[in-house]
Every structure is written in structure tokens, then in C-alpha cells.
Amino acid sequence: MFRTKFTKTNFYRNLVIFLALLGPGIITGSVDNDAGGITTYSVAGAIYGYRMIWTLIPSLIVLLVVQEMNARMGIVTGKGLSDLIRENAGFKITFFIFVGLFLSNIGNTTTELAGVAGSMEIFGVSKYISVPIVTFFVWILVVKGTYMIAERIFLIFSASLLTYVVSALMAKPQWREIGSAIIRPGIEMNTQSITMIIALVGTTIAPWMQFYMQSSVIEKGLKMKDYKFTLIDIVVGCLVTVVVAFFIMVACGATLHPGGIMINEAKDAALSLKPLAGELASHVFAFGLFVASVFSATILPLATSYYICEAFGFESGIDKDWNEAREFYGLYTFILVISAIIILLPHAPLIAISIWSQVLNGILLPVVLVSMILLINNRKLMGDYTNKPFQNVIGWGAVGMLVILSLALIILPVLSR
Amino acid sequence: MTSLTTFYLSGIIGKEVFGADGDAIGVIKDLLISAVPSGLNDPNQQLVIGMKLKIGKELKHYSFKTFRVVKAREMLSVTCTDLIELSSDEVNNGLELVENILDKQIVDLNGRKLVRVNDVRLATLMTGTFVVAVDIGIEGLLRRIGVSIPIKKFLSLFRINIPAKFILWDDVQAFDFSNLNIRLSKSYAKLHTLHPSDLADILEDLGKKSRASVFSALDEEKAADVLEELEPQTQIHIIESLPLDKVADVLEKMPADEVADILDEIEDERVELLLREMDSESSQEVRELLEYPNNTAGSLMTTDVLSFKAGRTVDEVINELRIKKPEQSELYSLFVTEENDELAGTFTLRDLVVSKPMTGIIEIMKSEPVFLYDDQKVDDIAEIISKYNLLAIPVVDRENLLQGMVVVDDVVEDLMNKRRTNKR
Numbered sequence: 038m039f040r041t042k043f044t045k046t047n048f049y050r051n052l053v054i055f056l057a058l059l060g061p062g063i064i065t066g067s068v069d070n071d072a073g074g075i076t077t078y079s080v081a082g083a084i085y086g087y088r089m090i091w092t093l094i095p096s097l098i099v100l101l102v103v104q105e106m107n108a109r110m111g112i113v114t115g116k117g118l119s120d121l122i123r124e125n126a127g128f129k130i131t132f133f134i135f136v137g138l139f140l141s142n143i144g145n146t147t148t149e150l151a152g153v154a155g156s157m158e159i160f161g162v163s164k165y166i167s168v169p170i171v172t173f174f175v176w177i178l179v180v181k182g183t184y185m186i187a188e189r190i191f192l193i194f195s196a197s198l199l200t201y202v203v204s205a206l207m208a209k210p211q212w213r214e215i216g217s218a219i220i221r222p223g224i225e226m227n228t229q230s231i232t233m234i235i236a237l238v239g240t241t242i243a244p245w246m247q248f249y250m251q252s253s254v255i256e257k258g259l260k261m262k263d264y265k266f267t268l269i270d271i272v273v274g275c276l277v278t279v280v281v282a283f284f285i286m287v288a289c290g291a292t293l294h295p296g297g298i299m300i301n302e303a304k305d306a307a308l309s310l311k312p313l314a315g316e317l318a319s320h321v322f323a324f325g326l327f328v329a330s331v332f333s334a335t336i337l338p339l340a341t342s343y344y345i346c347e348a349f350g351f352e353s354g355i356d357k358d359w360n361e362a363r364e365f366y367g368l369y370t371f372i373l374v375i376s377a378i379i380i381l382l383p384h385a386p387l388i389a390i391s392i393w394s395q396v397l398n399g400i401l402l403p404v405v406l407v408s409m410i411l412l413i414n415n416r417k418l419m420g421d422y423t424n425k426p427f428q429n430v431i432g433w434g435a436v437g438m439l440v441i442l443s444l445a446l447i448i449l450p451v452l453s454r
Numbered sequence: 455m456t457s458l459t460t461f462y463l464s465g466i467i468g469k470e471v472f473g474a475d476g477d478a479i480g481v482i483k484d485l486l487i488s489a490v491p492s493g494l495n496d497p498n499q500q501l502v503i504g505m506k507l508k509i510g511k512e513l514k515h516y517s518f519k520t521f522r523v524v525k526a527r528e529m530l531s532v533t534c535t536d537l538i539e540l541s542s543d544e545v546n547n548g549l550e551l552v553e554n555i556l557d558k559q560i561v562d563l564n565g566r567k568l569v570r571v572n573d574v575r576l577a578t579l580m581t582g583t584f585v586v587a588v589d590i591g592i593e594g595l596l597r598r599i600g601v602s603i604p605i606k607k608f609l610s611l612f613r614i615n616i617p618a619k620f621i622l623w624d625d626v627q628a629f630d631f632s633n634l635n636i637r638l639s640k641s642y643a644k645l646h647t648l649h650p651s652d653l654a655d656i657l658e659d660l661g662k663k664s665r666a667s668v669f670s671a672l673d674e675e676k677a678a679d680v681l682e683e684l685e686p687q688t689q690i691h692i693i694e695s696l697p698l699d700k701v702a703d704v705l706e707k708m709p710a711d712e713v714a715d716i717l718d719e720i721e722d723e724r725v726e727l728l729l730r731e732m733d734s735e736s737s738q739e740v741r742e743l744l745e746y747p748n749n750t751a752g753s754l755m756t757t758d759v760l761s762f763k764a765g766r767t768v769d770e771v772i773n774e775l776r777i778k779k780p781e782q783s784e785l786y787s788l789f790v791t792e793e794n795d796e797l798a799g800t801f802t803l804r805d806l807v808v809s810k811p812m813t814g815i816i817e818i819m820k821s822e823p824v825f826l827y828d829d830q831k832v833d834d835i836a837e838i839i840s841k842y843n844l845l846a847i848p849v850v851d852r853e854n855l856l857q858g859m860v861v862v863d864d865v866v867e868d869l870m871n872k873r874r875t876n877k878r
Contacts (some may be wrong), residue, residue, distance in 0.1 A: 115662030115691075123570070124557050128598040258687040260694070349595060350559075350570025 060267065061253035062104060065246055066274030070198055070281045071333035072152025072303055073145050074240045075326060076391050078282050079306035081233055082289025083299060087215045090286050091222035092234055096241040097279045099435040102428055103406065104271045106413050107247050111254030112261055113422050118251045119348040122408050125415065130408070135345050137401045138245060139372075142341040144394025145243075146376040149337060151387050152330030154380055155304030159323040165381060172377040175335045179355055179369060191332035198281050198325045204318055205288035215287065228449045232396060235442050239399030241282060245337065247405055248344045261422075301388045334373075342368035396446075403439040406432060459525045462589070463551055463574035464598050466523065471507065471532045479534055480509035485576075486518075486540070486548040487585055500623050502576065502583040503548055504540050515540040523578055551585070554628060559660070560588065561627040563644055566652040568659045573597060575620065588626055591619030629664040646676055654683035657692075666695045678707035681716075689716050694724065702731035709781075710736065711756040711864065714743035752828035754835070754868065755849045755858035761789040762815055764798055769811035783861050786845035790819045795855045797848055799823060825850050828857050836865050 081089040107118065114121065123131045153171045154164035224230065259267055289306055292298075300306055303326050311319040339355075342365050346353035351364035359366050379385050410432045414423050424432070463485065470478045486504030504515045517538040524531050549555070551574055559568050572594030575587045589597075593616045596602040606616060627645055645653065645668065653672075657665050657680065669677060669692050681689060681704060693701050693716065705713050705728065717725045717740065725744075729737040739757045746752030760780060762771055771788075788806075790799040799819035809818050825848045826832060839847065839862055846859040 113662075115660075115665070120559075120661070124559075128557060128572075128595070132595075132599050258691065260691075350572065350590060352567075 060270030060274075061108070061250055061257055061259075062267070062271035062274030063277065064192065064253060064274070065104065065250045066276075066278040067192055067198075068249070068333055068336055069241065069243065069246060069278045070329060071145075071149055071337075072326060072330040073148040073333075073391055073395060074282065075152070075285060075303040075306070075329065076148065077236050077240045077395055078285040079289045079293075079300055079303055080388075081237055082286040083293040083306075085230070085233070086290040086294035087210075087218040087287070088223065089233060089237060090215060090283060090290070091219045092237045093241070093279050093283055093286075094219065095435075095438070096238055097275055098431060099238075100242050100275045100278065101271065102431045102435075103242060103247060103409070104250055104275060105268065106409055106424070106428065106432070107250040108254050108259070108267050108271060109264075109422055110409070110413055110419070111251040112259050112264070112267070113419055115255055117255065117344070117347055118248045118409070119344040121412050121418070123348045125412060125418075126408055130404075131348050134244075134401065134404055134408070135348055137397060137404075138248075138341060139345060141394045141397040141401060142245060142337055143372055143375055144390050144397065145245075146334055146337050146372055147379045147387070148391040148394065149330045149334035150376050150380045151391065152303055152326050153334065155302050156307065156323040156327035156330065159304060159307055159319065168377055168380050171331055171334065172373055175331065176370065176373055178335060179339055180359070180366065191328060191335070198329060200318065200321045200325050201281055201284045201288060204322060205284040205291070207318070208288050208291035210287045210291035215290075226445070226449070228446065231442055231445050231449065235399035235439075235446060236395035238439065238442075239395045239397075239402060241278065242402060243398050244401045244405045245340055245344075247409065249336070249340050252340075252343070334376075338369050338372040338376075341372060342366075399439065400443050403436045403443070406436050406439075410436070459523060459578040460586070461523055461525060461530055461576055461578075462594075462597060463556060463576065464594075465530050466532065466576075467552060469530065469532055471505075471521070471534050474533070474535050479537070480507040482506070482532065483508050483513060484550045484552040486515060486545065486550055488548055500584040500586070502585065504545065506550065507537075515545045518583065523583065549628075555588065559629065560621075561629070561645070561656055562590070562621045562625060563627055563648070564621065564625040566648055566656075568656055569621070585623050587620040587622050589618070589620055592616055593618050629660065629668065646672070650676065650679035651683045653680045654688075658685055658688050662691065662695070666692065670696055670700060674703050674707050677704045681705075682708060682712050686716070686719055690719050693720060693728075698727055698731050702728055705740075706732050706736045709756055709758055710739035710743055711754070711858075713740045714753070717744060718748075746828060749831055749833070750828065751826035751830050751832045751835070751847075751849045751860060752857065754832060754864055755828070755860045756783070756864070757858040758784050759789060759848075759856065759859050760784055761791045761795075761856055763793075764790050764814070764816040764819065766815050767811065768806050768809045768813045768815065768818070771815060772806055772811075783846075783863060786861050787848070787859060789848055789856055789859075790815060791856050797823070797825060797850050797854055797856045800848060823848060826860065827852060832860070835860060836869055839865055 110116075110118070110121065116124075119131070119135070122134065150168055150172065154168050157167035158164060224234070254267070285306070289300070289309075293300060293306070293309055298309065300309065304323070307319050307322040307326060343353050345351075345368060346362070346365045349364075352362040353365040354362065357365070379390065380387070410424070410429065413419055414429070416423060466482055467484070469482050471480055471482060473479050482505060484506035485502050486506065488501045488503045502518050505518050505521055506513060506515050516534075517540055520536040520538060521532060521534045524533065555571050555574060557571060559570055561567070562569050569590045571588045571590060573589035574585060575589060577584055577586050593602055593606070596605055596616070609616065648656075653676075657668060660668065665688070669680070672680060681692065684692070705716075713736075717728065720728075729741060732740070743753065743755075743757065758781070760775075760778075762774075775785075785803050788801050788803070789797060790801065792798050799821040800823040801815065801819045805818040824838065824842050824844065826835070826838075828849050828851050835847070838844075839860075844862070846861045848859050849857045851857055
């Protein structure tokens with residue numbers, strides 16, 4: 038009863054309806070464009086120009102198929118992905134996946150805080166001030182349990198990521214070249230470019246997203262009759278991710294690559310906009326980066342500790358207090374604090390941490406995907422909603438490609454010696 | 455020979471079984487116990503009766519009687535004198551530990567919450583091998599990846615203990631029977647001993663299939679109590695996934711205002727089907743409540759009220775209450791009505807108790823009570839309730855006929871929902 042709670046102003050009500058419509062797919066897609074992603078896309082654009090843009094197309098297809106599988110599994114079983122993996126794959130595989138997820142997400146969280154530090158430095162705030170404050174803010178947000186409303190606010194602000202579209206257009210990119218680079222993709226067979234491809238795929242289809250996606254589907258209480266809307270939601274979410282990634286790569290490819298300017302952080306990309314589009318654009322870009330970073334710095338450690346606790350059978354959830362769910366809050370605090378410490382160390386190898394945590398994602402991804410495909414084809418779990426043949430083909434194809442790329446990454450340095 | 459050997463399930467799975475002549479026979483895949491844990495105190499249901507072996511490429515169940523588990527210097531070895539295959543009946547009536555218990559969620563009936571099984575502890579006595587407890591602690595996890603002993607030794611240098619956490623088998627309630635044909639009501643027997651709110655918490659944490667199957671195993675009274683306690687989203691899921699007649703039976707046992715609240719969230723078609731399935735008296739009350747728009751007194755009120763004529767005596771009223779045995783909340787306020795149901799006054803249980811038996815109700819009742827109209831918007835109902843120190847406010851229609859009452863419990867619940875929504 039009392040469902041018409043928001044009658045104060047029309048604006049407020051419309052806002053609430055709008056937020057209610059935001060589905061798991063769109064939220065996951067927005068979280069996906071985090072500081073790590075922005076950094077990786079910018080660096081790829083600066084080094085390779087338009088030559089890496091083609092990776093977004095296979096990424097989009099795999100992303101769509103994977104997220105659809107997540108949604109379907111969540112709707113049918115009502116169980117989280119880590120639950121399902123633990124129950125069906127045994128403890129050893131679970132352990133491997135979650136240790137990997139734990140390490141890569143410490144790296145990812147570090148990258149998010151680097152995004153905070155970098156973007157605030159553009160506004161002239163030292164990282165020794167911004168990082169501790171943001172870390173504390175994020176920590177208290179979750180421990181005090183006001184995280185749900187924060188998620189929505191973040192999401193609105195992350196619309197500022199669309200400024201990348203503007204900045205890309207202002208950079209006057211050579212569309213003909215972009216077109217031909219997409220149509221005739223080329224892979225250079227060397228460690229650097231393969232590392233970059235894995236990092237790009239790993240950041241676009243981050244393994245933790247699959248866990249996050251499935252949980253949000255369950256939390257929304259979606260049912261099979263909502264499936265059509267869920268599908269639209271997923272498509273929009275994936276498109277948001279890929280479109281923003283595309284324009285970041287175009288912007289950096291058009292401005293930084295021809296001049297041979299090497300960048301190391303997303304901050305550098307923001308700075309490089311200044312001479313081209315003026316200080317305002319640079320500031321808006323930096324603001325977008327800041328919001329995206331804080332958003333992901335909240336969600337990543339939270340999600341990670343949530344799935345680890347779920348898989349290992351510890352009490353978890355932000356509705357529990359510290360004493361009830363000690364492991365959960367302990368893990369959450371640990372990930373945040375350790376990431377903040379890494380950032381504040383002088384001469385911390387931030388770029389290496391950022392790229393290698395994306396690579397770790399890329400290596401972890403096939404393991405998670407294999408588990409997912411096996412689970413979703415399990416009739417005992419899924420009943421009539423197992424995969425169709427084409428979904429299996431794309432799923433296994435993606436796994437195959439990722440494994441080949443990962444192997445190439447290991448073998449190439451040996452061969453070139 | 456020791457009379458008692460204890461070992462862990464994780465220590466025995468994947469081990470090779472050796473025959474009397476010392477040759478390897480096959481690899482252990484699973485252990486079969488005689489019955490599903492029901493929380494009932496029955497030592498026989500803990501007995502290990504079978505062993506699933508992989509011999510060559512074949513998986514088969516064999517009787518455990520011919521097997522022996524021996525522990526010598528911390529090393530487990532399993533020997534077998536003879537292979538006796540179990541009939542499919544015996545296998546179907548039993549429960550496989552790896553398949554149904556290990557890594558699964560179970561209810562800890564003692565701690566009243568869901569936990570995940572990291573390992574299972576077994577013991578061999580003279581009379582057979584029994585399941586003793588399930589391990590839900592960190593030590594069990596470490597054991598699974600084979601680093602429990604070195605880590606324990608390392609930590610003992612610093613005098614740190616890894617606490618072991620066990621749940622006795624008697625307190626275990628398993629759920630994951632997806633591949634078994636088990637009579638559920640029997641196997642969930644001990645769940646009935648849990649408080650409805652604890653059961654509701656557990657149901658909310660379960661997967662969809664287990665949730666529906668556990669819920670349908672509850673008797674109607676218990677099911678109604680649990681359904682009331684569930685979050686709206688889980689309520690909807692249960693109502694939509696269970697057969698109509700079962701849901702209707704449960705809803706009949708619930709107060710009409712709660713039912714109306716739930717049905718408000720469900721598709722109209724299904725609501726209609728459900729209302730038709732319910733007995734006409736209950737469904738009529740619900741229908742009336744459903745017609746009130748949200749945020750009106752009518753939508754919040756309960757129609758379960760007790761009203762009496764002014765000419766009755768205290769003694770008569772008390773006797774009637776003894777016969778009716780109304781729920782606690784129905785007694786929050788008692789009403790006096792005219793012949794045509796028009797509200798004339800209110801009185802309380804206290805008024806009855808402190809008055810002499812032959813006193814007339816008309817002498818103890820408070821006339822001109824505070825009331826709400828059923829179509830009145832009630833944003834400030836909490837203030838009215840607290841201002842007049844009421845447990846319940848009568849609700850009347852525009853002709854002053856008594857329709858029901860709004861009780862303080864529902865007001866508090868509504869306030870809390872509002873606060874939660876604002877917080878998010």
C-alpha cells in the first residue's frame with residue numbers, strides 16, 4: 038500500500054520513474070566504463086590510433102551473449118553466479134576464480150583511486166588529500182548502508198561520460214580511416230599488441246561484471262515474462278559501454294596518436310583535450326572521470342567481497358552489521374585500504390598495475406565463461422531455458438579466442454628471445 | 455585396531471580403494487547415507503550405507519558393509535573385501551553426500567540461518583560408519599585446498615587458532631534434492647519448529663526452486679504466518695510459482711488486509727483466479743479492501759473487528775470473547791454499534807477487565823470516538839494514533855457504518871517502509 042509516495046513535485050516523480058526503469062543491464066554497462074576502462078581505451082588510442090577499434094565489435098557481441106546468459110540464469114535459478122559455481126564446480130575451481138578475482142579487483146580498485154587522484158589533480162587537488170577523503174567517504178557510504186541511493190546518483194553523474202563523444206567530434210577524426218581500420222582489422226603478432234588486445238577485451242567484459250549482473254537481476258526480482266524488457270535493457274547497456282569506448286579511442290587516436298604523444302593515465306587524456314577544446318571541456322572530462330572512478334571504487338570492492346563471501350559461505354550484505362558479517366566488512370575494508378596505500382606510495386607503478394589487472398581479467402574471463410556455459414546448459418538447473426546452439430557457438434568461440442590470445446601472450450616472449 | 459576412527463568427506467573422495475589382495479579396485483566418488491536429514495533424532499538416518507565407485511569408466515553404488523576406512527599415522531586408507539552392488543531402490547531412498555550436501559546451502563536449525571557446507575565429518579564405530587557433523591568453518595575451506603595442516607602449524611607459532619565450526623547432523627536441514635524423489639513434507643519436518651520470521655529470512659536467501667518447494671511443504675497455518683513476514687518481492691514470487699489452490703488455501707488463513715496488500719502487487723488476471731479459488735467469505739472481504747485507492751484509510755484497515763450492541767453486559771462480552779478466541783490485534787479496540795452497524799462508541803479490554811460483570815457496556819464505552827472515513831487520505835495517521843494514545847482507530851464509511859479499523863502495527867510497518875524507501 039501507499040505506493041504513490043512521491044507526489045511532491047512532478048520533477049521528482051519523473052526522476053523516480055526514470056530511475057526505476059534503469060535496469061541491471063544499463064547499470065552494469067555504465068559501471069563498466071570505469072577509470073580502468075577509460076585508461077585502457079585512451080592508451081590504446083594513443084599508441085595504436087584507430088587500429089584497435091575493431092576489437093570493440095567482437096567484444097560487443099560477446100558482451101551481449103554473456104550478459105543475456107547471466108540474466109537468464111539469474112531469472113531462472115534465482116541464485117547468484119558464485120553460488121552456482123560453488124555448488125556445481127566444486128571448491129577448487131571456486132577458490133581459483135575468487136583468488137584471481139580478488140587480486141585483479143585490488144588492481145582495479147587501485148586504478149579507480151588513481152582515476153580519483155588524477156582527475157582531482159586537474160582541479161589542483163593533491164592526491165594526498167583527495168584519495169584519503171574519497172576512500173573514507175566510500176567506506177562510510179557502504180558501512181552506513183546508504184549505498185543504494187548513492188548508486189542512483191552516481192549513475193546520473195556518469196552521464197557526463199558522454200562528453201567523450203563531444204571531445205571525439207571536436208578532435209575532427211578521419212572517419213574514412215576509422216572505417217577502413219574496422220573493416221580490415223590487423224593484429225600485430227607481438228607481446229605488446231596482444232597484451233593490449235587482452236586488456237581491451239578484459240576491461241570491456243570484466244569477469245566481476247558477470248557476477249554483478251546476475252545479482253542485480255535477482256535483486257530486481259525479474260521474471261521470465263519480463264524477459265523482453267531485460268533483453269532491451271541489456272542491449273542498451275552494452276551499446277552504452279561500447280559507444281563510449283569507441284569515442285574515447287577515436288578522441289585519443291585522432292589527437293594523441295598522430296603527434297606520437299604517449300599517455301599513461303586517463304588524466305593525461307583529459308589534459309590533452311585542453312589545447313584542442315579549451316579548459317571547460319577538459320574540466321568536464323575530468324569531472325566525468327572523477328565520478329566514474331568514485332562510483333566504481335564503491336562498487337568494485339563491495340561486489341568483490343560480496344561474491345567471495347557468498348561462495349565461501351560467510352555472512353554478507355550491507356543490511357548486516359559489522360558483527361554479523363565480519364568477513365564481509367573485513368574484506369571490503371582491506372581491499373579499499375590496500376588500494377589507497379598503493380596509490381599513495383611514491384613512484385607506485387600505476388600504469389603497470391592498471392594494465393596487468395586488465396590482463397588478469399582477460400585470463401580469468403575464459404575460466405568464468407566456461408563455468409557459465411556449463412552451468413547454463415545444465416538441464417537440472419535451467420530446465421527448458423538452456424542455451425540455443427548459436428549462443429553456445431559464440432560462447433565457446435569467445436573462450437577459444439581468449440585462450441589463444443592468452444597462450445600467445447605466454448609463448449611470444451619465449452619465441453622472440 | 456581402534457574402536458573409533460573419524461575422518462572427513464574431503465579426505466576420502468578421490469581416494470583409491472584397495473582390495474584384500476592389495477590391488478586397486480576403483481576411485482571413491484561419493485558416499486550414500488540411508489536417509490535425508492530431517493532434523494529428527496534418528497541415528498539410522500546418519501548411517502553410511504553405500505559407496506559410489508568409479509571402476510574403469512563405470513559409476514556404480516556398492517554396499518558400504520564390506521568397506522573399511524582405516525587411519526594410520528594421519529593417513530586414510532580404504533579397503534574392501536567384496537563388492538556388493540546396491541539395488542536402485544536403496545540408492546534412490548538414500549542421500550549422496552557430495553551430490554546433495556557438500557558445497558550446498560543448508561539450514562543450521564540451531565543458529566536459524568543458511569550456511570554453506572565446506573566439509574562433512576564422519577566417524578566409524580563398531581556398529582558402522584556415521585555422519586556426525588558438517589563443517590562450516592574456515593578450517594574446512596583450507597582442508598579442501600589441502601593447506602589446512604601447514605597453515606595451522608604456521609599459525610600455531612603465533613598462538614593463533616583457526617576456530618572450527620561444526621553443526622551437528624541433528625541440526626542440519628538440507629534443501630538441494632533436485633534429483634531425488636523425496637516426500638518433502640517429511641524431510642522438512644523440523645523446519646516447522648522455527649519462528650515464522652526466521653523461516654521467512656531463510657526463504658528469502660534461498661534459490662527459487664528450493665524456496666517454492668520448502669514453502670509448499672509447510673502446513674497452511676505456518677505458511678500463512680511465513681508469507682506475512684516475507685518481503686513483497688518474495689511474496690509475489692511464491693504466489694506466482696505455486697499452484698492456485700495451494701495459494702488460495704494459505705491466503706484464506708491470513709488477515710484480509712494483508713492479503714489485499716499482496717494481491718495489489720500481482721497481475722489482475724491471477725488475482726481474479728485466486729479470489730475465485732478462495733472461499734467466498736474471505737474473498738469478499740479482500741475484494742472490498744482492494745477497491746480502496748492507495749493511501750486511504752480503507753486500504754490500510756483490517757476488517758477483522760469485534761463489535762457489540764450497547765445493551766450487552768461486561769460478562770456477556772467476556773464470555774463471547776472466550777468462545778471466539780480472537781487474535782491479539784483484534785482486541786486492540788472493541789466497538790459498540792447500533793442495530794444498523796453505525797458506530798456508537800469504543801471500549802477496551804482494560805475497561806472490561808476492571809468493571810463488574812453485570813455492568814452494561816453502555817456505561818463503560820467512550821462515545822463520540824476518534825474515527826477515520828474509509829476514503830480519507832491518511833498521511834498523518836501516525837500522528838493521530840500517537841496524539842490520542844490509541845492502539846487502533848475505527849474506520850467508518852460516509853454513513854457512519856463501521857467498516858474496520860486501522861491498527862498500530864500496520865501504521866508502524868507503513869512508517870518503516872516509508873523510511874526505508876527514503877533512505878534508498
